[in-house]
Amino acid sequence: MTTAAPNYELLQQEGLETSLLEISMGPHHPSTHGVFRMDVKLDGETVVELRPVFGYLHRNHEKLAENMTYLSSMPFTDRLDYFNSMTNNWAYALAAEKLIEVEVPERAEYLRVIMAELTRLVNHVTLVGFFVNDLGALGTPLMYAFREREKILDLFEQASGARMMCNYFRFGGLRNDVPEGWLDRTRELVDRFPAFLDEYEQLLCENEIILSRTQGVGNLSRELAVNAGITGPMLRASGVNYDLRKVDAYGIYDRFKFRVPYTDGDTGDCYDRFMIRMLEMRESVAILKQALADIPEGDIIGKVSKVFKPKPAEAYGRIEGPKGELGFYLIADGTTKPYRYRVRPPSLINLTVLRDMCLGGKIADACIILGSIDIVLGEVDR
Amino acid sequence: MSILGGGIFKGMAVTLRNFVGSYFSKERFITTNEYSWRPESELPQSIGDYPKEEGEQLSDTTTVNHYSRNFPMLLHDTGEPMDTIRCVACQICERECPPQCIYIEKSTEKKENADGKPQFYPAKFDIDVSVCMSCQICVEVCPFDAIVMNSQFELSTPDRFGGLLVRRDDLLKSNDYYHKIHPQEAATRDERMAADKAAKEAKKKAAAEKAKAAAEAKAAAAEAANESKEDTE
């Protein structure tokens, strides 16, 4: 919906005094998903200028990590994107494993995939809930989403000891094996999950209000998406078939049969971003089923000392996080601490195109576009 | 061709199903682990009612008795806590703690530990609750299995400065308690410790035997040399 802005100069020549309404949305606003701020200029209800403001949650995570050993910054990666601590751990472990060259045991690789896909379910299911909340539903889908999330978080807690700040991955494997019966409980959850997804889709996917609110809103072209470094479901919604689980096949993802949903790139609007996530959950369930069927017995962690000194080198490890490509760039200088530690935050980089998508839309559109980008401020501001 | 507003009716059917279903099936509710330390009839009414004693935890009512972690505790073996403390104040955990919440002062003189070996012990061992982030790094780096995670979470206190700094004597918990709250983890840990000890002893034994053998060989060689010397003479 693009509305032509009136000619202000002409209006002022006619002696009418007009001005735009400037609103500072955030840092405390119900739908900015944290302490994010958008300086918005409105012409009536139409957004004519939007400027994102970051940094309210900045804690210089990178500097912290450069002042402690490799292992000690593992718990801090949990706090980047606090919804997906497991995948954050994995990305960091992947980068560090490139520096120290350690073999990850088979069982640990399977458990890593299981944890990462469960995390993807957690993220997508709550994101859809929050997104529909931004659309104005009274939190009903969100509560259903949280119910499923709670079940998965219970599994995380049983395995790692904590619900959100799991801190479960280690260089060369995982911290501990899962307790007895955990795999059966996970199988049970995975078997039940499609039924929940059916109900969720029935509630949301054909709702006329959701369709008309989201279709044609926040269009993102394929060219801009690639050039602006958009990754994850948002990129695939713009019509690019690029999933690091397929491209890099890190871990053991090449052993599983799964499909990557993407669009033909004609629209790339909020509805596509919403639907791609719904469809990805089904694929995650498929991966989980295969991984849970094939998981072998065995060791859980390779032979790595807790404090190690890698040779001077550079490593960039990246994974397909639920929000996009999460990368860790490490420079070792031969000491126990990384010389440079850098996080490539998907949430921040996906915000590059926020302004482009919001201009010309209504203020209500700006909220749902932000919701469909899927940001977590812990990761945006680091 | 779908009817007008069909999607809305579908959604309303889902909410109606949940509305009715919530009266009949408990599965629809958000389920969380039960953290109840007491039966529901005895819910805490005031601050003093909160269980502080270790024995009051009903470990069988929590589903998270394997790896749940909230705050570190210091382990001691059976016996007087300070006589059997495992910590030797090596300060590795202090160095590795990511938020730097551990404070250790090493004792000046050695004292016998559970194995009867004279060792240093922590004269001071403080952990700050307000800073600790329950990450369990200290547990992993400890070479003596002296620090593990406790799942007790009622650590709130009205005293912001003194109360939040947990002292050594409050941190000390017996290995039996550890077995009670984290049976699986404790069993593997004990197993590994025993294996390590056995390996160490075997190594010691082997070294002793080797030394003995070497000494014998040396003696034999010396004898042989003597003999050959005698021969030459």
Add this chain to the structure above:
Amino acid sequence: MSLELIKDILLATVPLLVIFPSLFAFTTWMERKALARIQNRIGPNKIGIPCTRIGLFGLGQPAADGIKMIFKEDIVPRGADKLFHLLAPILALIPAMLILCFLPLEFPWGKFMSGQVQAFLLDSAVIFFFAISGLATLAIFMAGWASRNKYSLLGGMRAVAQMVSYEIPLVLSAVVVVMMAGSLNAKEIADVQTGFNWFVLTPWGLAAFIVFFVAALAETNRSPFDLPEAESEIIAGYFTEYSGFKFALFFLGEYIAMFAISGLAVTLFLGAGDGPFLAVAPWLSVVWFIAKIFGLIAVMIWLRGTLPRLRVDQLMAFAWKFLLPLSIFNILLAGMSHHVTVAYPGTTAQVVTWTVSLVGMYVMAKGLDKISRSTAKPREYLYAE
């Protein structure tokens, strides 16, 4: 003023002032409970009788909320227009309470009264109803303007646009009933429908009822038309800057308006106090009336638990491009079916009018939907192996 008159006035108005605010308290409890159940929660369940552990399903919750509201600090922004900031919630409540007086509620103590049994027996009640309900718009805009808050202002502007627009389909769908009943008097409209001759059971009545109900949702700012208070966009809209008792008044006004407009829908379409066993116990008519109001409110709550909200332009398009033509078309249909059934009495004509009306309405609605709404439909997606 005679003593008799004062007694009549008190008997006619005090029950309204007692019953509806207490129903309001019950409705807030019901809404919270129902929404909780829809979301698979339990809802308020702790507060019952004070100083005991008796929960009473949380029925004490509204009382506790009320006490909290009264004792909460009343914050007025420094830049606000203090007078209008104070007046707005009062003005929001008054028209809603006034409208209640027109409802043809027949309280059993009517026989103790010398004159009329209704608080306000007016020949042009329906017109008066719409005239007064228009005042609520003013109150909301007053709140938005006086708060000196940009979110409030946006909410106020949205409210004006929305409520003015939706009044038109609301009135036009009521016109059908006035046409058929031949009266603007609420009591007479109710009397026409006695014996299950409810207008909703006619083809044109059904269509008009649906249009009326949708427009009523928008008039009372209920989901999915709750744009003036859209939480995810403009915080709380026009009452962003209200707290304490003023907020409670807004809240009360909103719910009373819900009762009022549901009451009007019941009067116009659902046969007012008509129902079974009236011959045995005439006082049941009040019970039926209020039960029907609660039925409509339950649907409102159900919708609120399910639907997201529309966008501003879609909202206006829905009013002007969909509901308005539909209600005008419905007037034509109503006239047609009236003349057909009068000219050809019998079941055949009934069946024919029903079919023609329903098919006509459906085709009309479908066509309008295609014009007014974008071609939003579910899509197909590609998969990469």
Add this chain to the structure above:
Amino acid sequence: MSELFHESLLNEFPEALWDEAAGAVILPGANALAIAEWLLASGWDYCSNVTGVDYLEAEVKEKITNDAGETETVTRTEPGRIDVVYHLYSMANKTGPLIIKQRTGREGATVKSLTPVWRSCDLQEREVYDLFGVDFKGHPDQRRILMWDEFEGHPMRRDYIEPFDYEWEPTAHTEILEKHQRGKVIV
């Protein structure tokens, strides 16, 4: 693939340097933008990661073979520098990474902004500007991003010292932190 690719880049632009240890191509300051445009045109459509690395002035001991054929250890001073690192991937060809670096001195650090070529550098270059103090010539909107506008200094530089009036909330933790700061504990 990327290993082969840096050779074609070096053939096309001989002035670019290949850093074997880091596996990165160091772009010459003068025509970094031209090289970036050439890279974009030859398929490196996705710039994943942009970051800065600060190297302080350091004394490097290295073994060299002198004219007499003997090995001797020479100490030389390496000047401080800041590298701006770009990780490039190709979404079209699904290859990568190709790492390119822009190098600049620590004082008055200035490099060419590659935002006109890859939009994804936009916020990340702002971040490098904010935290490392590297001036990006040609950046469309170069402002502080994470720190507030009035903030002085660049916290990710390795010689950054916290201001003494840093906001401080006393806790029981203070004595531990003091101990750490006295250097009693080597972190």
